[in-house]
Amino acid sequence: MDFKLTEEHKMAQQMVRDFCAKEVIPTIADWDRKQEMDPAILPRMAELGIMGINLPVKYGGQGFDYITLGLVCEELEYADTTLRVVMSVHMGLCAMSILQWGTEEQKMRFLPKLASGEHYGSFGLTEPGAGSDVAGMASTAVKDGDDYILNGEKMWISLATKAHVCLIVARTDSTADKPTSGLTAFVVELDSEGITTGDLHGKLGVRAGSTGWIAMNDVRVPASHRLGEEGEGFKIAMGSLDNGRYTVGAGATGLIRASMDASVKYAHERETFGKPIGSYQLIKQKIGRMRRDYEMARLLCLRAGWMKNEGLRNTRETSQAKWFATDASFDAANEAVQVHGAYGFSDEYPVERFLRNSKGAVIYEGTSEIHTLMQADYELGYRKDKPLRCELPAFNAEEWQAEK
Amino acid sequence: MKIIVFVKQVPDSAASVAVEDGKVTWGDAPLVINPWDEYAVEAALALTEAHGGDVVAISMGSEDAKEALKHSLAMGCAEAILINDPAFAGADSAAAARILAAAAQKVGDADLVIFGKQAIDSDTGVSAAMTARVLGWPAITLVAAIDALDADAKTIQAQRAMEEGRQVVSSKLPAVLSIVKDYGEPRYPSFMGIRKASKAEIPMWSAADLGITAPEAVVSWPEIMSPPAREIANEIIEGGSPEEIAATLADKIMAEKVL
Numbered sequence: 251m252d253f254k255l256t257e258e259h260k261m262a263q264q265m266v267r268d269f270c271a272k273e274v275i276p277t278i279a280d281w282d283r284k285q286e287m288d289p290a291i292l293p294r295m296a297e298l299g300i301m302g303i304n305l306p307v308k309y310g311g312q313g314f315d316y317i318t319l320g321l322v323c324e325e326l327e328y329a330d331t332t333l334r335v336v337m338s339v340h341m342g343l344c345a346m347s348i349l350q351w352g353t354e355e356q357k358m359r360f361l362p363k364l365a366s367g368e369h370y371g372s373f374g375l376t377e378p379g380a381g382s383d384v385a386g387m388a389s390t391a392v393k394d395g396d397d398y399i400l401n402g403e404k405m406w407i408s409l410a411t412k413a414h415v416c417l418i419v420a421r422t423d424s425t426a427d428k429p430t431s432g433l434t435a436f437v438v439e440l441d442s443e444g445i446t447t448g449d450l451h452g453k454l455g456v457r458a459g460s461t462g463w464i465a466m467n468d469v470r471v472p473a474s475h476r477l478g479e480e481g482e483g484f485k486i487a488m489g490s491l492d493n494g495r496y497t498v499g500a501g502a503t504g505l506i507r508a509s510m511d512a513s514v515k516y517a518h519e520r521e522t523f524g525k526p527i528g529s530y531q532l533i534k535q536k537i538g539r540m541r542r543d544y545e546m547a548r549l550l551c552l553r554a555g556w557m558k559n560e561g562l563r564n565t566r567e568t569s570q571a572k573w574f575a576t577d578a579s580f581d582a583a584n585e586a587v588q589v590h591g592a593y594g595f596s597d598e599y600p601v602e603r604f605l606r607n608s609k610g611a612v613i614y615e616g617t618s619e620i621h622t623l624m625q626a627d628y629e630l631g632y633r634k635d636k637p638l639r640c641e642l643p644a645f646n647a648e649e650w651q652a653e654k
Numbered sequence: 655m656k657i658i659v660f661v662k663q664v665p666d667s668a669a670s671v672a673v674e675d676g677k678v679t680w681g682d683a684p685l686v687i688n689p690w691d692e693y694a695v696e697a698a699l700a701l702t703e704a705h706g707g708d709v710v711a712i713s714m715g716s717e718d719a720k721e722a723l724k725h726s727l728a729m730g731c732a733e734a735i736l737i738n739d740p741a742f743a744g745a746d747s748a749a750a751a752r753i754l755a756a757a758a759q760k761v762g763d764a765d766l767v768i769f770g771k772q773a774i775d776s777d778t779g780v781s782a783a784m785t786a787r788v789l790g791w792p793a794i795t796l797v798a799a800i801d802a803l804d805a806d807a808k809t810i811q812a813q814r815a816m817e818e819g820r821q822v823v824s825s826k827l828p829a830v831l832s833i834v835k836d837y838g839e840p841r842y843p844s845f846m847g848i849r850k851a852s853k854a855e856i857p858m859w860s861a862a863d864l865g866i867t868a869p870e871a872v873v874s875w876p877e878i879m880s881p882p883a884r885e886i887a888n889e890i891i892e893g894g895s896p897e898e899i900a901a902t903l904a905d906k907i908m909a910e911k912v913l
């Protein structure tokens with residue numbers, strides 16, 4: 251067993267940490283207050299290569315492994331959750347699904363633009379009437395010659411108004427014996443005729459990011475944009491979540507660290523009854539727990555990342571990492587506000603933003619309740635992972651870093 | 655063009671220095687590339703991007719200094735070399751300048767040798783000038799901007815940051831520069847650069863490789879000690895008007911025999 255990060259890991263981590271410290275943290279509170287995304291963020295992440303960090307060089311990526319993706323997400327969410335959300339949908343849910351399920355032709359067509367950040371990717375599963383119950387979705391795709399015609403509405407879609415492409419799941423077969431087997435996945439270009447998008451406002455958190463809706467009215471999508479087979483949409487969506495959840499868990503780990511760092515700093519500065527509050531056992535308890543949870547979340551995420559590198563099925567372990575890390579990040583942020591007393595209740599300090607941001611992650615990519623049920627079902631033997639037709643490719647440094 | 659940049663591995667700027675057993679220690683502070691040297695690397699890379707050529711990063715230090723070199727490689731330097739010899743331990747600024755000059759000569763054909771303004775551990779800020787003296791090349795220190803460089807005519811024109819403003823200096827190449835912050839933000843390492851740097855084998859040059867014997871240090875450190883902790887008391891002087899506050903302050907200064 252080896253717990254050491256490689257030099258590559260450490261340098262990539264440091265690079266993203268520096269970028270966040272210099273270019274994100276100084277202004278993020280203003281963007282959060284304005285409820286707008288800093289227009290410089292996405293182009294800058296693209297320019298620096300972050301948007302293609304763990305895609306093979308032959309598809310225009312940077313050729314790093316899945317552990318680096320997790321480390322990058324930790325650094326991004328240390329600064330603000332909205333930056334990590336970008337990686338969750340663009341990389342975890344969209345690009346990595348194409349890497350996993352796409353034909354070679356589809357990979358060559360879609361991945362280079364996603365990897366360079368010329369295009370941003372998104373993921374359209376949730377609908378106004380169906381979230382946890384994915385198979386309850388109402389969007390349809392009907393075959394018409396060499397095309398499919400898509401209709402329906404996707405809701406709560408991160409980057410809805412910024413993305414160029416969206417991995418959309420819709421129902422192709424309403425007569426399938428199981429509702430899950432009638433779904434199909436498509437890579438939809440969001441400038442297609444019949445698509446309208448909009449942002450949602452008044453969100454509790456991720457206010458410096460884009461979350462919105464995508465409405466499809468007779469949208470014509472070529473059959474060549476269908477990802478996987480007809481009827482494979484549910485499996486593809488669940489496979490995507492194995493990757494998205496990994497980024498969410500790794501990001502939440504960063505949020506725990508951010509909450510801890512802010513709390514430690516404040517516990518040294520603030521005095522009550524003539525002593526720094528850090529000297530009181532009740533404050534120590536909060537900070538001690540933040541450190542414990544940070545280490546646990548980090549180790550669970552690193553294990554999931556390692557399994558991805560090795561090409562091992564990790565649905566169960568990724569769910570554990572995402573579930574634990576997001577619950578723990580909500581607790582850490584909540585306690586960080588408490589440590590700050592009334593100042594934590596104000597946006598003069600970052601911890602109220604941490605708390606608001608942490609709430610989303612216990613809802614999206616499987617609510618904490620859904621992960622609880624999943625883990626119990628594995629334990630009780632009600633749930634078993636069957637091999638997939640296409641597994642996420644294992645990381646292979648030589649092949650991934652080979653220049654074209 | 656061939657440009658050499660000298661980089662140093664130093665304790666992080668948040669580190670605090672102490673004396674233990676008569677030796678200076680930074681504790682277990684994380685080591686980083688000297689922040690000023692990042693500006694030097696940036697300047698070197700920008701010049702080769704504009705005029706062609708390569709940048710060679712060189713550091714003198716322990717094996718730890720390889721990290722500063724890898725950082726330079728990841729930013730885009732083509733080559734990195736570590737100068738490492740037990741005989742160089744205890745080198746002072748003058749000895750270091752001789753060693754660095756020997757390294758520049760061994761690399762050969764350099765048009766420019768670039769330093770950061772100073773290293774944040776020793777803060778002497780004399781390496782650029784002293785190395786230039788040993789090489790016999792012009793030194794342009796505290797460079798805030800490079801206005802012109804003619805690689806064929808071998809000339810350079812640069813602006814030096816002075817307290818009063820900018821001083822425009824031109825010189826023949828080869829020359830030695832030191833770069834200040836006004837030059838512009840250093841780039842981050844690129845991911846491609848990081849991959850390259852993490853695989854790079856960094857050659858080590860000893861005194862023998864440089865063809866020199868370790869230069870004698872001219873500065874000696876007979877005793878190193880922590881200055882006694884100073885007792886500081888703060889007092890805020892209040893008063894109804896600036897005149898009243900000033901009068902109270904003057905009285906206090908007289909009473910304390912500061913003046």
Ligand SMILES: Cc1cc2nc3c(=O)[nH]c(=O)nc-3n(C[C@H](O)[C@H](O)[C@H](O)COP(=O)(O)OP(=O)(O)OC[C@H]3O[C@@H](n4cnc5c(N)ncnc54)[C@H](O)[C@@H]3O)c2cc1C
Pocket residue numbers: 339372373374375376379380381382383405406407408409456461610613614615616617618619620623
């Ligand atoms: C900021 C944000 C960004 C998002 N981005 C995206 C995106 O990019 N793409 C996308 O497709 N979706 C996205 N979503 C949607 C998200 O995935 C859904 O909100 C999530 O799946 C939950 O679905 P729901 O909101 O419909 O809640 P519901 O499914 O209606 O659940 C409501 C409550 O009931 C509980 N519940 C449901 N079923 C069960 C059960 N069987 N047993 C016990 N409890 C149950 C849930 O845990 C929850 O507490 C985003 C959401 C947010 C908040």
Ligand SMILES: Cc1cc2nc3c(=O)[nH]c(=O)nc-3n(C[C@H](O)[C@H](O)[C@H](O)COP(=O)(O)OP(=O)(O)OC[C@H]3O[C@@H](n4cnc5c(N)ncnc54)[C@H](O)[C@@H]3O)c2cc1C
Pocket residue numbers: 520521522523527530531532533588589590591592593595
């Ligand atoms: C919305 C809002 C409205 C308010 N309205 C009023 C008002 O109308 N009038 C008014 O006078 N005040 C008001 N307050 C202030 C409020 O009463 C204080 O915020 C509260 O007393 C805590 O003090 P503090 O914020 O200075 O936190 P601190 O006292 O600095 O405490 C910081 C943290 O240290 C902990 N701590 C402190 N001492 C100890 C100890 N000995 N052992 C263990 N832990 C310790 C605290 O529990 C807290 O977690 C309001 C605050 C808010 C948020």
